[in-house]
Structures are given as C-alpha cells and as structure tokens.
Amino acid sequence: MRGIIGKLWLTNVFLVVLTLLILGIALGKLFENFYFSQRAEQLIRDGRQIAQLVVERQTQDWTLEEINLLSRFIDSNVMVVDRKGLVRACGGMMRMRPGMHLEQEEINHVLEGKTVISRGFHPRFDMPVLSVAVPIRAAGEVVGAVLLHTPVEPITQSINAIRRLILYAAAGAVLVATIISFFLSRQLSLPLLEMKRVALNMARGDFRGRIKIRAKDEIGTLGETLNFLSAKLEKNLRALSQEKEKLANILSSMTDGVITFDAEGKVILTNPVAEQLLDIKQENKEQLEKKYPEINAVLHRVLETNVSEETQIKVGEKIIALRMAPLRQEDGEIYGVVALLQDVTKEWQLERLRRDFVASVSHELRTPLTYLQGYAEAILDGLAETPQQQRKYLEIILEETLRLRRLVSELLDLSQLESGQINLNFSTFSLPQLVRRVTDKLKPVAEKQGIILKTDLPSDLPLVFSDEDRVEQVLINLLDNALQHTPTQGEITIKAEVLPEEIKISVADTGPGIPREELPLIWERFYKVDKARTRAGKGTGLGLAIVKNIVTALGGEVGVESEVGKGSVFSFTLPLRDPEQDK
Known part of the structure; x- marks a missing residue:
C-alpha cells in the first residue's frame, strides 16, 4: 500500500466511506425527526379532536371504557385534566384514577394555552414515550388539557429498519466504490509509474526511454515535459561527454604536464606527462604535497595573491619549468589553479x-x-x-x-648540415681502401703522440654506396676525437661489421671514458667534455656534432659506448648497396 496505486485507492475508499457515513447519519437523523414529527402532529390532531369533543359534551368526566376505547382507537394513552391539574379521565397504561392531582410542572405550559411536545423517559410508563399536551378551550379560556402519551419503541423500530437499509446500501456502495476506485487509481497511476521508471533510468544514465502520451491533460503535459527533459539531458550529456573526451585526449597528448587544483589546494586532475615528470600516481595525488613542498609554496602564493607565477624546480636530475595561473569565475573569484610543467632539462x-x-x-x-x-x-x-x-x-x-x-x-x-644545404655525391667505393687512406694521413700524428693506430677489418667487406668524401670526413673526425682523448701508449682501433642491411664502422680508444650521464649530450653541438680529459684542451666541440649530422644525412645512425677508466667506442652505420644494382 506504499505505492501510488494503493494510496489513491485508500484515499478514494476513505472519501467514499466518510461521505456515506456522514450521509447515513444525516439520513438516519432526518428519518428519525421526520417520523417523530409526523407522529407528534398526528397526536396533536387527535388531542385537538378530543379537546373539541370534551367541549361539545360540556363535561370532562369520561368512563373508563370510553377512555380505553379512545386510547386504542388512536393508539395512545389519553388523559384529561381540568384547570386545577386534577385528573378527570385516564385510560391506557397510566392507571391514574379521577381526582388525582398531577404535578403542576407537567401542565403549566399547556394550561397557559400552549401545545407542548416532549420526548423522553417517562417514570409512570417506565419507558421512553412521546408526549403531547393540547389545551381545552371554552369561551376563549383554557379550562383543561388533553395529554396523549405513546411509546417511541414502534417508531424507533421503523427508524432502525431504515437505518439498516441505509447501512446495507452504504456497504454495497463502498464495495462497488472500492472496486471502481481501484481500477481508476490503477488507470491514473500507470502514467505516473511509467514516469517513475523513465526518471530512474535517467538517474542511471539511460536517456533512451520515452513516456507514451495517452491524454492531453496535466499528466500528459507532465509526460511531454519529461520526454523533452530526457532528450535535452541526453543531448547535453553527450556533448559534455564529448568535450570531456576531447579534454582528456588533449591532456593525454600534450607534451607538457598539467595539474589542476581546487580552491583549497587539493589535486583534481593530472595528465600522464605530469605523473611521469613528478613520479606520482593518479590514485595517490596527496603524495604531491609531501613530496614537492616547493610546488605547494607556489600554489599557496597564487591562491593568496591571485597572480600567475613562474619558476623552475629540480626533480632528481631533471629541471622542470613550473607555471601556475589562477582559474577565475565570471565574478573574479578563484575556484582553482592550473599548473603547467615542462621538462627543460635539455634546453x-x-x-x-x-x-x-x-x-x-x-x-x-x-x-x-x-x-x-x-x-x-x-x-x-x-x-x-x-x-x-x-x-x-x-x-x-x-x-x-x-x-x-x-x-x-x-x-x-655544421651550419650547412643543420640547414640541409649540403650536397651529397653517392657512389660505390671500397671501405678498406678508404680506411687505409685515412689511417695513412693520421698515422704520423698518432706516432708523434705515442699512440698505436690499428685496423680490424673483415676480408670480405662488400662495397659501400655512399658519399665517399663525407664518410672520410666522419672517420677523420672520430679518429681526431680519439687522438685528443687517448693518452700516450694508448691504442685506437678501427673495426667494421657487416649487418643484414647495413655496415657498422666503429672507432675504439683506450682513453679515460665518458660518464654515463654525459653520453646523451656528446652528439650535441657546442658540447665539449671536461678539458681535463682532453689533450691540452684541443678541439671546439663541433666534431661529433658534424659526425652525427653527416651520418644522418647519409641514412645511417651514430652510437657510443663508454665506461669511465676503460675507454670509449664510437660507431656509425651506413646502408649497403648491391653493386649489381648500379649496372
């Protein structure tokens, strides 16, 4: 009964029962008053006729047989009294003898010329009775009174019979009303239940449901409104979802880290780059405050001053550029802060x-x-x-x-290589001959420095298709770099290795080696190792940058392996070319 059908049904049944109850009580009272008033009027008419009869006989004395006959005829107890309140005649159940005196209170009003009607318990009859007192007038004066008494039980029985009839009719009406009310409540509540189902589905995120409009009344209008709301919400949420996906894709594809904070300084959102730069996880955002107090210091300053701020922080071996800006509402109030993080270590x-x-x-x-x-x-x-x-x-x-x-x-x-303005002349040549020519040029320099220059080339090296002059320049730069870093009595070895689609040439030295953290930087222009590791500080730091640019232009790759105290191995690759393809 907690559902709307039960509530509507109970409400309707309650209203019907209440209405029938009030109507039954009113009808019962109405019939009761009607019957008693009819009986009282009848008694008044009978009393007036008896009073007229007394006046015509010019005597108030009646025999017992006459009074009893008259009482049976009008179905009432008849009593005639004079002006002094003395009983002149009495019949029926009262058993009062002539000459007995009535209480003055009983006949005061009637002796004043008024017709008196009363109903209630009468001690002389020991039961409820309906009493009527009619004055007897002679020559314009009240000379006595006729008192009529009739039991109310016959009237009450008739009224009770009518009340039972009303009760049975009301019970039948309640039963019929209950059945009709149930079906009407069900019919009225079906659209509401359908609206409830659609609303619950909307709350779960399903906006496909629609309400069938059965009528153009208020419920139908409500259904149309709910259908419109569902369609509008579906459209808006789809648009919001698309915007959210776009934002997520943008944040995920950004090369810079992004962190958003609320007005209380709590992390709301981080993108993968920010998590990687700061070494934090999405599910453990609170570790940011503990791990990076300098970020929190900048955050609180931005929240307090409402002014953007830029700085740099060090995270391990990385240098991170941090930019924070407040997020403002239309009224200027700050509702959050966005932070942009960029790895500027390389720069x-x-x-x-x-x-x-x-x-x-x-x-x-x-x-x-x-x-x-x-x-x-x-x-x-x-x-x-x-x-x-x-x-x-x-x-x-x-x-x-x-x-x-x-x-x-x-x-x-270097400028020409980086701008792409270098001219390359590809041709097929023998790599061993090129290596021999280069070593012949640099061997006097190596011998002067007390360095042994060796070659370790396979006898079956294939021909190479590339720019011979540029490859020679690469070898000279690598050997010159090795000569600068190799101490006296050290060794420099040139090796070659044939791979499936390319040939790998390497220059190994026995110099001091390069620290691991400097290896990614040695190919950059302007880079120069610690002068303490070079021979007399020679070199400009451009040789290896030129090597990388030339090899890249030739379609190869450069590489380096080094260990401090054990020397370094610089290598580069060149694509192979089958000589038959040149025919």
Missing part, C-alpha cells in the same frame, strides 16, 4: 653548452689572434733579426691561420 643543458661553447670559441679565436698579432708586430718592429727567426715567426702565423680556418670551416660545415 637548460644546451643553454649551458652554448655558453660554454661561446666561451670556448672566444678563447679559441683569441689565442690564434693573439699569436698572429704578437708575431706580426714582432716582425714589423724588427725583433726577428735573422732570416731564421723571421721564418719561424711566419710559420707560427701560418699555423695559427690554418687553425682559424679549420675552426671557421667546421662552423660552416
């Missing part, structure tokens, strides 16, 4: 390398220029007195000039 390292390179190039340029200026001034000032001294000074000037030219050439080569 920071490159900037440091650039500064080091500028300092190194400045030094490299200043040193030969100083020599050139000094020895040129010495010659001009006549300090070189002998031809031998002049020749020596001129040789130094030439050597420094060649050094400057080499530095400028390397810068130009």
Whole structure:
C-alpha cells in the first residue's frame, strides 16, 4: 500500500466511506425527526379532536371504557385534566384514577394555552414515550388539557429498519466504490509509474526511454515535459561527454604536464606527462604535497595573491619549468589553479653548452689572434733579426691561420648540415681502401703522440654506396676525437661489421671514458667534455656534432659506448648497396 496505486485507492475508499457515513447519519437523523414529527402532529390532531369533543359534551368526566376505547382507537394513552391539574379521565397504561392531582410542572405550559411536545423517559410508563399536551378551550379560556402519551419503541423500530437499509446500501456502495476506485487509481497511476521508471533510468544514465502520451491533460503535459527533459539531458550529456573526451585526449597528448587544483589546494586532475615528470600516481595525488613542498609554496602564493607565477624546480636530475595561473569565475573569484610543467632539462643543458661553447670559441679565436698579432708586430718592429727567426715567426702565423680556418670551416660545415644545404655525391667505393687512406694521413700524428693506430677489418667487406668524401670526413673526425682523448701508449682501433642491411664502422680508444650521464649530450653541438680529459684542451666541440649530422644525412645512425677508466667506442652505420644494382 506504499505505492501510488494503493494510496489513491485508500484515499478514494476513505472519501467514499466518510461521505456515506456522514450521509447515513444525516439520513438516519432526518428519518428519525421526520417520523417523530409526523407522529407528534398526528397526536396533536387527535388531542385537538378530543379537546373539541370534551367541549361539545360540556363535561370532562369520561368512563373508563370510553377512555380505553379512545386510547386504542388512536393508539395512545389519553388523559384529561381540568384547570386545577386534577385528573378527570385516564385510560391506557397510566392507571391514574379521577381526582388525582398531577404535578403542576407537567401542565403549566399547556394550561397557559400552549401545545407542548416532549420526548423522553417517562417514570409512570417506565419507558421512553412521546408526549403531547393540547389545551381545552371554552369561551376563549383554557379550562383543561388533553395529554396523549405513546411509546417511541414502534417508531424507533421503523427508524432502525431504515437505518439498516441505509447501512446495507452504504456497504454495497463502498464495495462497488472500492472496486471502481481501484481500477481508476490503477488507470491514473500507470502514467505516473511509467514516469517513475523513465526518471530512474535517467538517474542511471539511460536517456533512451520515452513516456507514451495517452491524454492531453496535466499528466500528459507532465509526460511531454519529461520526454523533452530526457532528450535535452541526453543531448547535453553527450556533448559534455564529448568535450570531456576531447579534454582528456588533449591532456593525454600534450607534451607538457598539467595539474589542476581546487580552491583549497587539493589535486583534481593530472595528465600522464605530469605523473611521469613528478613520479606520482593518479590514485595517490596527496603524495604531491609531501613530496614537492616547493610546488605547494607556489600554489599557496597564487591562491593568496591571485597572480600567475613562474619558476623552475629540480626533480632528481631533471629541471622542470613550473607555471601556475589562477582559474577565475565570471565574478573574479578563484575556484582553482592550473599548473603547467615542462621538462627543460635539455634546453637548460644546451643553454649551458652554448655558453660554454661561446666561451670556448672566444678563447679559441683569441689565442690564434693573439699569436698572429704578437708575431706580426714582432716582425714589423724588427725583433726577428735573422732570416731564421723571421721564418719561424711566419710559420707560427701560418699555423695559427690554418687553425682559424679549420675552426671557421667546421662552423660552416655544421651550419650547412643543420640547414640541409649540403650536397651529397653517392657512389660505390671500397671501405678498406678508404680506411687505409685515412689511417695513412693520421698515422704520423698518432706516432708523434705515442699512440698505436690499428685496423680490424673483415676480408670480405662488400662495397659501400655512399658519399665517399663525407664518410672520410666522419672517420677523420672520430679518429681526431680519439687522438685528443687517448693518452700516450694508448691504442685506437678501427673495426667494421657487416649487418643484414647495413655496415657498422666503429672507432675504439683506450682513453679515460665518458660518464654515463654525459653520453646523451656528446652528439650535441657546442658540447665539449671536461678539458681535463682532453689533450691540452684541443678541439671546439663541433666534431661529433658534424659526425652525427653527416651520418644522418647519409641514412645511417651514430652510437657510443663508454665506461669511465676503460675507454670509449664510437660507431656509425651506413646502408649497403648491391653493386649489381648500379649496372
């Protein structure tokens, strides 16, 4: 009975029962009053006729037989009294003898000329009776009264019979009303139950359900409104879902980390890049506050000042650029903060390398220029007195000039390689011949430094299809780099290995090696290892950058393996070309 059908049914039944109860009580009372009033009027008419009869007989004395006959005729107890309240005649059940005196209260009103009607328990009859007192008038004066008494039980029985009839009719009406009310309640509540089902499905996220409109009444209008609401919500939620997916895809595909905070500084959202940069997990966002207090410090300042802020933080070996900006509502109130994190470690390292390179190039340029200026001034000032001294000074000037030219050439080569303006001349050539030619050029330098230069090449190396001059430049740069870092009595070995689709050439030295953290940076331009590891600080830091750019342009890859104290192995690959394809 907790459902709407039961409630409607109970309400209707209650209203019907209440209505019938009130109606039954009212009808019972109405019939009761009607019967008693009819009987009272009848008694009044009978009493007036008896009073008229008394006046016509000119005597108030009646025989017992006459009174009893009259009582049976009108079905009432008849009593005649004079003005003094003395009984003149009495019949029926009252058993009062003539001459007995009635209480003055009983006949006061009737002796005043009024007709009196009363109903209630009468002690003389020992039962409820209906009493009527009619005055007897003679010559315009009240000379006595006629009192009529009749039991109310016959009237009550008739009224009770009518009440039972009303009760039976009401019970039947309640039964019929109950059945009709049940079906009407069910019919009225079906659309509401359908609306409930659709609303519950909407709450669960299913907006496909629609309500069948059966009528154009208020319930039908409500159903149409609910259908419109369902369609609108489905459309809006689909749009929100699409926007959410777009936002999630954007955040996931961003190369920068994103973190959003609420107005209380709690993490709401992080993208995978931010989780990776800060080494946190989506389900453990609270660890951010404990692990990175510097981020929380910036966050609280932004929340307090309502001003964006930028800074850099160090996370392990990484440098993270942190930018925080407040999120404002239309009224300007802050409801959160968005943080953008960017790994600038490489840029920071490159900037440091650039500064080091500028300092190194400045030094490299200043040193030969100083020599050139000094020895040129010495010659001009006549300090070189002998031809031998002049020749020596001129040789130094030439050597420094060649050094400057080499530095400028390397810068130009690197610039052309990085801009893609280099011209490549591919041809088929023998790699062993190229290696032998390069080692012949550099062997005197190696012997002068006390370094052993060796080759370890397979006898069945295939021909290589590439730019021979550029490959020679790569080998020279790698060997020059090895010569700078290999100590006296060290060894440099050139090796070659044939792979399925390429050939791998490597240059191994027995130098001091390179720390692991510096390996990713050695191919960058401007990079130069610690000068303490080089021979007399030679080199500009451009050789390996040129090697990488040339090899990449030739379609190969560079690589390096190194261990501090055990030397390094620099390698590069070149694609193979079948000589038959050139025919």
